[in-house]
Amino acid sequence: MVDMSVTEPDRLENFPVTFFAVMMGLLGLVLSLTAAEKAAGASDAASQLVLGASVAVFAVLGFFYGLKLLRHPLAVKAEWDHPVRIAFFPTISISLLLLGTALAPRMPDLAFVVWSVGVAAQAILALSVVANWIGHRSFTPIHLSPAWFIPAVGNVVVPLAGVQFGAVELSWLFFAAGLLFWIVLLTLVRKRLIFHEPLPSRLMPTLVILIAPPAVAFVAWVRLTGDIDAFARILINIGYVFALIVLTQGLRFFRLPFALSWWALTFPVAALSVASFVFAYETGSQTHRVIGFGLTVILAFAVATLGVRTAQAIRAKQICRSE
Template identity: 25%
Template sequence: MFGPNWFASVMGTGIVATAAATLPVQVPGLHAFATVMWLLAVLLLVAVLTATARRGVSHLDDPVLMQFWGAPPMALMTVGAGTLLLGPGEFAVAADLVLWSAGTLLGLVVAVAVPFRMMTRPELAASPDAAFGGWLMPVVSPMVSAATGALLVPHVGDGRDLLLACYAFAGISLFAAVIVITQIWARLVRHQVGAARMVPTLWIVLGPLGQSVTASHLLGRAAEGVLPDPYASGAQMLALLFGVPTLGFALFWAALAAAITIRTVRAGLPFSLTWWSFTFPVGTVVTATGGLAARTGSPVLTVLAVTFFTVLVTAWTIVATRTLRSNLWRTAPGQGSARSRSSRVAQSEAVTVGR
């Protein structure tokens, strides 16, 4: 079965390109690296969309995989942002408009539909210890709309309405994310870490945090010449006064998640598609710190952005290699009967969905 969680690989690859393109340092070959990663993300998006159309299933009755319907819209918008930053001229703007519009519409539907389904279907009722990072996936998408939409504001005729819409999208995601993060914290304190295979999803918490800082920075920059004062100046102030404290909490959570992950790795951390949670959320911290570094000129934030970028590239390399190796092993000849291969695939999928 092919589920929406595969779009996380597109998100994780696309954010490497975006982070490289916006890193607040100039390194020889960095732009070329960003372009290669963007092209790879485009190819992955096409491949995953094709596979989903051919053999994908909805998983809407699965309380875990259902959450990952937040990944397809974010994959579309991540590739769109990379296209705008790295693609050719007018084509890049047109392509990003299409991808952003499709991703935003789908993301808004998912942000409402998934929580609604959880609230109205008794068979999907969650136990007290069920909250996990994946619950953030449906509600993070509007924040991605806000951040990537800010990049489009200078390219549309009257950017005011788009700018205001992006602020509204940020509000949807921010308040919903606070509610979910609170539940995740309560679960960790009351019921401990839980299954090892779900530990990588703790890193998803960085997604709304880093992306909200990125969105506030980009929206503040986009407000210049679009909103009248004092609102344009207020948007600039908000970018810093909101961004720095939120980044502080993101770093706190990164340290906590890293400690739990290291502890789990020592005990044994099985590979699954949840490992892609090590990529996109970390990438949002790169764009967040990079934006604040560009805004303030802080050398500390610049070093922090480069450090997190190094972590991101390392994580992507490991996860991409393990994903490729896992799928090549599944399809390699001479691995036993079809029945045994089916059994291995079923076991791998069970790990993937967290059962």
């Protein structure tokens, strides 16, 4: 997906950390397909294929961003100091956590290693981002966007495989942290969206991120408690409510130019899809099963479309450029 022309010094310097949002979309599709295959009683050929492609893409992105870190550390620092891009750094740790979760039923030993690295990276990045938010006084309401949910979402991803690996108390710790910051950030983001300037066009797709925290938290809660209780029902239905709210802005999305931020809409759809399948499996709800299949189809189409658009943008050298 990444053209070798990116290795030119001026291009590599502008290789964006937001590229790792692609990984969250691809691995979200793996988890969604896996849940759909289980619900349909089908083989796991599709999810295996996408998983293999995801690992390859992750290796390429990691290689190029590693080169950027070595050759242009000041450019990486500039991204870290950027009030918007800093929130995308945890997409790296979240990708590792999702990869570990996707590998868990297939290669549990390797999955545990990948997941453990992801947990450590998530702890470091999430704490660093929050410390930056608290200690950095130049932020203004216009810098706030739903992308700020990304560090919080990463915390609630930990229990998805953590319970299976026996790290129950650690999973509760990350879940509690993620839930706390989701509630706090939800209030702040809601105020920003209502009372301040509209989101810039490049950040408009991040509105879909509103769906992810309650959807992932629902799956994590069920993993931790083993039950669909009242709180679980509240979480999944909050996810559906946010999905409906996002749909009210659907026409505005179609008028926007393509940007890497468009990948932000894929993982939330995947999270809601998996949540729907989990609810259907635990309760026998056919309605949620149908919703799960419908969201998986939408997600697969979105990932395929965005993959083509990203490849076209790379070929046209419209991504790795200074802003």
